Amino acid sequence: MSNHQKRLSVPKSWPVERKTETFTVKADAGPHGEAGVPLLIVLRDVLGYADSRKEARYALNNDSVLINGKAVSDEERPVGMFDILAFVERDEYYRVFPGEGGRLALTPIDEDSSQSKLGKIVGKRAVSGDQIQLTLHDGQTLLVEEDTDYDGGDSIVVGNDDDDEVVAHFEYEAGALVTAVDGAHAGEIGEIDEIQVTPGSSSNNVLVEQTDGDGFETVEEYVVVIDENFVDEDAADAATDDDGGDDE
Structure with missing residues (x-):
């Protein structure tokens, strides 16, 4: 089976440029399903900590990269929403958070929050x-x-x-602080105003109000309850740029 994935067909959550190269690395089996982004893309394309797969493997073999508190050795290991990335030697910690358009972004956090x-x-x-x-x-x-x-x-x-x-x-209830992780409003934050229960098998609707916006409506599968510690304007502005790169 090929270790490559065509860039034009990657999930929209992947923070990669789609037209700079034909292929990118393929995610291994693991958490987050198809939406999981290979760790190599995070290390190389997002953070710029490695220029190639070889450099990424070297860093991982030194147990210097942790995901959710555990050392990772597979550069194709999927990374997804709310995962915690720790770079021990750099003393840097990030939370994966929904960015604009549903792309995964990295929010800097402190060591205590990474636990x-x-x-x-x-x-x-x-x-x-x-x-x-x-x-x-x-x-x-x-x-x-x-x-x-x-x-x-x-x-x-x-x-x-x-x-x-x-x-x-x-708790998932009216008044809870939530973020949308998918759909047209991915990355937006607000408080639940109303949960509209839909009869039958259709998804329930969630109305979200915002103090600095018009609010939005989405399906409940797309909202995740968070708390005020997840809202940091300076950290949100620090989401890293995404550049292209070679896979080998």
């Missing part, structure tokens, strides 16, 4: 032992006690250590 990541609950089921298994938007699963009050659409913040401790919980 946990946010996940949207997209699945919930009872398992043996009086526990509940939660599935997050990136495919991560974790077990919580049966009497915990987590519902689909809620967001939780999970520690990046091995015990998957839930350190914060944000």
